[in-house]
Amino acid sequence: MALEVLPTRLDGPLLLAPQVFGDERGFFLETFREEALAELGITDRFVQDNHSRSVRGVVRGLHFQQDTGKLVRCARGTILDVLVDIRDGSDTFGQWEAFELSDRTGRVLWAPPGFAHGFAVLSDVADVLYKQTRYWQADADRAIQLADPALGIDWPIPPDERVLSDRDRSAAPLADVLQRR
Numbered sequence: 001m002a003l004e005v006l007p008t009r010l011d012g013p014l015l016l017a018p019q020v021f022g023d024e025r026g027f028f029l030e031t032f033r034e035e036a037l038a039e040l041g042i043t044d045r046f047v048q049d050n051h052s053r054s055v056r057g058v059v060r061g062l063h064f065q066q067d068t069g070k071l072v073r074c075a076r077g078t079i080l081d082v083l084v085d086i087r088d089g090s091d092t093f094g095q096w097e098a099f100e101l102s103d104r105t106g107r108v109l110w111a112p113p114g115f116a117h118g119f120a121v122l123s124d125v126a127d128v129l130y131k132q133t134r135y136w137q138a139d140a141d142r143a144i145q146l147a148d149p150a151l152g153i154d155w156p157i158p159p160d161e162r163v164l165s166d167r168d169r170s171a172a173p174l175a176d177v178l179q180r181r
Contacts, residue, residue, distance in 0.1 A: 002018070005017075008099075010097045011091075012087075013109065013111055014040060037071075044133040047135055053127050057157055059120045060119055061117055063143050064144075069132070071110055072117070077126030078122045079120060080119060082120075084118075090114070094151060096151055116144050120162075122156060
């Protein structure tokens with residue numbers, strides 16, 4: 001698996017561009033190879049795969065579970081994927097970075113433990129697939145208000161056009177969530 005590591009502003013996340021082989025039939029790419037990720041320092045064991053389908057305007061997140069990493073890709077459509085650094089003592093604590101993931105590029109995003117994750121759907125429909133390093137547990141799952149002014153995330157979907165779950169709509173600001181960790 002040939003992976004190009006693209007630059008990121010935050011320390012920890014990795015944006016990976018796999019080699020895409022395309023012709024008149026379509027394309028082929030490898031999206032996961034344990035040994036290739038290990039060469040990049042990602043040695044975590046993945047224990048769960050998840051798949052979500054969303055329509056244009058959906059914004060999901062910001063979600064996290066302590067000590068859980070995610071390997072995220074968009075297999076259909078286009079999303080703006082956002083990570084927020086919530087690591088105690090980090091020089092970039094509370095800062096965010098956004099990455100466009102799409103079926104065109106095949107890019108894969110490593111969201112290491114200590115980052116909250118969310119995304120906005122930019123295409124008519126998007127299928128997002130991600131591997132997790134820990135099993136999902138309801139009592140460990142947390143959500144941060146995606147419009148928290150302290151974070152200042154520049155979401156591409158205007159507030160009045162966002163399609164949100166009740167959980168995401170009622171999520172608390174980062175400062176409140178971290179007090180309850």
